Amino acid sequence: MKKIWAWGALLFGILYFTLPLVGMTNFSLKMRRGEYSFDAYAKVFGDPRFQETFTYSVTQALFTIVFGVLLVVPTAYWIRLKLPGLRPYVEFVTLLPLVIPAIVIVFGYIRLYNTSSWLPLTGSAFGTNILLMFGYATLALPYMYRAVDTGLRTIDVATLTEAAQSLGAGWATILARIILPNVLVAVLSGAFLTFAIVIGEFTMAALLNRPAFGPYMQLLGANRAYEPAALAVIAFGITWGCLGLIQLVSRFQKSAPPKA
Amino acid sequence: MSFLSLTNIKKSFGPVQVVHDFNMGIEKGEFVSFLGPSGCGKTTILRMIAGFETPSGGSIFIDGKDQGALKPNQRNIGMVFQAYALFPNMNVHDNVAFGLKVAGTSKTDIDIRVKQMLGLIKLEHLADRFPYQLSGGQQQRVALARALAVKPQVLLLDEPLSALDAKIRISLREEIRQIQQQLGITTVFVTHDQEEALSISDRIVVMNAGRADQIGTPFEIYNTPATRFVASFVGTLNIIEAKVADPAAGSITIGNQPVTLREPIAGLNGGDTISLALRPEAGSIAEGAKGDASISGEVVSTSFLGSVIRTRLRVGSDIISFDMFNNPGIIPPASGENVTLRFAAKDLLVIRE
Numbered sequence: 001m002k003k004i005w006a007w008g009a010l011l012f013g014i015l016y017f018t019l020p021l022v023g024m025t026n027f028s029l030k031m032r033r034g035e036y037s038f039d040a041y042a043k044v045f046g047d048p049r050f051q052e053t054f055t056y057s058v059t060q061a062l063f064t065i066v067f068g069v070l071l072v073v074p075t076a077y078w079i080r081l082k083l084p085g086l087r088p089y090v091e092f093v094t095l096l097p098l099v100i101p102a103i104v105i106v107f108g109y110i111r112l113y114n115t116s117s118w119l120p121l122t123g124s125a126f127g128t129n130i131l132l133m134f135g136y137a138t139l140a141l142p143y144m145y146r147a148v149d150t151g152l153r154t155i156d157v158a159t160l161t162e163a164a165q166s167l168g169a170g171w172a173t174i175l176a177r178i179i180l181p182n183v184l185v186a187v188l189s190g191a192f193l194t195f196a197i198v199i200g201e202f203t204m205a206a207l208l209n210r211p212a213f214g215p216y217m218q219l220l221g222a223n224r225a226y227e228p229a230a231l232a233v234i235a236f237g238i239t240w241g242c243l244g245l246i247q248l249v250s251r252f253q254k255s256a257p258p259k260a
Numbered sequence: 261m262s263f264l265s266l267t268n269i270k271k272s273f274g275p276v277q278v279v280h281d282f283n284m285g286i287e288k289g290e291f292v293s294f295l296g297p298s299g300c301g302k303t304t305i306l307r308m309i310a311g312f313e314t315p316s317g318g319s320i321f322i323d324g325k326d327q328g329a330l331k332p333n334q335r336n337i338g339m340v341f342q343a344y345a346l347f348p349n350m351n352v353h354d355n356v357a358f359g360l361k362v363a364g365t366s367k368t369d370i371d372i373r374v375k376q377m378l379g380l381i382k383l384e385h386l387a388d389r390f391p392y393q394l395s396g397g398q399q400q401r402v403a404l405a406r407a408l409a410v411k412p413q414v415l416l417l418d419e420p421l422s423a424l425d426a427k428i429r430i431s432l433r434e435e436i437r438q439i440q441q442q443l444g445i446t447t448v449f450v451t452h453d454q455e456e457a458l459s460i461s462d463r464i465v466v467m468n469a470g471r472a473d474q475i476g477t478p479f480e481i482y483n484t485p486a487t488r489f490v491a492s493f494v495g496t497l498n499i500i501e502a503k504v505a506d507p508a509a510g511s512i513t514i515g516n517q518p519v520t521l522r523e524p525i526a527g528l529n530g531g532d533t534i535s536l537a538l539r540p541e542a543g544s545i546a547e548g549a550k551g552d553a554s555i556s557g558e559v560v561s562t563s564f565l566g567s568v569i570r571t572r573l574r575v576g577s578d579i580i581s582f583d584m585f586n587n588p589g590i591i592p593p594a595s596g597e598n599v600t601l602r603f604a605a606k607d608l609l610v611i612r613e
Contacts, residue, residue, distance in 0.1 A: 156343055162312055163345035163403075165332040167359030167410060181349040
């Protein structure tokens with residue numbers, strides 16, 4: 001009897017999550033009257049604004065990842081190595097983006113970095129792009145920090161550092177050649193999550209008026225019928241692709257083969 | 261000045277002083293072991309030599325050069341850790357080559373040196389393996405090769421054998437000693453295992469509560485312990501409480517039985533209590549056993565330890581253990597039996613606190 005309930009709950013869960021996706025995918029394929037087709041997808045892919053916004057968001061995502069890695073890896077490493085007492089406070093700070101809405105952060109940015117401020121980042125497209133990248137890095141901080149910190153937990157940071165120091169290595173060498181390669185899987189996990197966040201983010205990009213993928217999805221959704229569904233399926237595919245890559249890289253790392 | 265000179269070294273962690281005015285000179289090519297229980301300050305001294313801890317006072321000189329202002333990566337020191345500390349992302353070759361690459365050595369020279377080092381530890385065939393594909397003993401040998409590859413002035417070994425099983429520990433300690441003698445490298449070895457320290461060291465420093473209780477050769481440390489702590493920490497030892505009868509004559513009583521020491525007892529009066537040490541292997545109950553001193557007692561128990569049989573004897577209020585080699589032809593004494601233990605009076609050592 002217990003088993004039936006368990007299977008029933010599982011089935012309900014599967015239907016609850018998959019039916020909307022199936023319905024959305026089904027709808028996205030019905031652009032041509034009376035038959036299934038990829039017309040909506042062809043329209044989306046053929047739209048120059050899709051290519052432009054997607055390229056913009058991918059570029060932003062890559063810069064955000066690089067910035068996030070450069071910020072988080074040395075910080076998490078230093079906290080573990082020298083300031084373990086500060087860990088709870090740093091963890092708290094990294095969690096703040098989860099409780100502070102993006103709209104609050106972006107209004108703060110606009111107020112602080114507007115054209116009449118001492119650092120007028122919003123005065124140019126380049127400056128606004130940098131500001132947006134910082135904003136994305138803030139949104140991704142909880143995921144990136146946790147991923148890297150978990151990775152650092154799996155290695156003996158203190159002893160590896162001392163071993164490298166006794167062999168003459170300085171901090172930059174230790175970070176680049178010992179710490180980073182050993183937390184690469186964790187960094188990649190954080191990187192893929194960052195990528196997924198940046199690709200779908202709407203609020204910051206819209207309020208900073210940048211041609212990102214999130215605002216494009218919203219714009220398309222407000223004006224078209226079938227294309228938004230196709231776009232949602234595409235965005236969903238990208239997210240799942242990122243999660244799949246995390247799994248793949250994790251497996252690859254575990255079985256790192258010796259050089260031939 | 262000695263090759264490695266430690267002068268008035270002090271170290272405090274907050275209000276707790278863990279090393280008190282430590283002084284020692286270590287000569288070039290010498291193998292010195294720091295022996296002591298956990299928390300006695302031995303690893304702290306090693307870490308101060310490596311530069312991982314800053315002394316609260318005192319100075320460290322290597323080959324006449326003050327190490328005080330040098331960071332760990334600026335000191336020419338090789339270190340082997342208890343936890344191996346091989347870089348998991350590098351194979352054996354790259355681990356051994358790491359220090360040479362950091363130093364900017366050419367690729368050809370690196371390959372030659374790595375080959376030499378792997379030859380030294382007899383692991384040339386495992387150059388392509390990653391650390392997780394090696395046993396603990398192999399990992400520690402690679403860590404040794406990695407530390408030696410950069411030709412350090414001083415080799416520091418921080419309990420390198422503690423994580424290994426007994427058999428590997430013995431073979432690897434002999435290998436370490438052989439390599440150390442072959443290269444003539446000044447080595448400081450930290451251990452809490454007295455057998456390890458006794459078997460491979462030129463000199464041993466017995467540490468107790470942040471101080472060196474005794475510095476001497478293994479022979480001196482074992483046979484003439486300077487303090488009660490050294491006597492009890494190194495080897496098995498009987499501590500016997502005796503009464504002084506005539507200090508000038510060296511006469512004492514153990515459980516009301518008179519024994520005469522080789523030398524007069526200085527600083528004590530008749531009737532005072534004195535602590536004496538006697539190694540279990542120093543006495544014998546065999547017929548015709550030699551010795552100018554003897555005490556009688558009742559056998560409390562007999563334990564078979566393989567190559568030796570340990571018998572515990574009650575003499576007055578003291579329990580004295582003594583060992584005899586296992587010989588199938590000799591029947592050990594039974595519990596309750598009265599026996600006479602013979603020993604040389606010179607083996608009965610007066611212990612300072």
